[in-house]
Amino acid sequence: MSGYAWHDRDTYTAKQLNKMNENTWGGGIGRSMRNERGNDESIYIAGIRDSNERPQWMAGYAYQWVFPVVNKYEASAGLTALLIRRHDWFDGRPFPAVLPVASFGTRNAQLTATYVPHLSMRKAKGNIVLLMLRLSL
8 A cells, every 4th residue: 555755845846845745545466475585576566646646557576685673573675676657757658667665564564665766857856755555465
């Protein structure tokens, strides 16, 4: 489940921020497995309501190195390679991306974050932290 997108206040104008949706609710499905090294590999598809309150679709693969913290809690960090479809990028055509991903929680419930870096010289194109809740059955 998706829930929140924080937009860096230094890369967006006040006017842009006033119009931004930071409650990026959505959901998806996926399959994760813990490999023989104790790390997580996942495939997924998801849809959220983007910063402009329009649909954003994603499908990808993630690899996260898992680090035990205390008791049943663990932290993980890695990368995700995905295809993203947004109405305001590439005329609405899907495009590839590779983004960092980090998680904290238990094996069955994790708060997961990814970071979209500022890739343009123009304002309003990046430095976003997207927070999601990942639940496993």
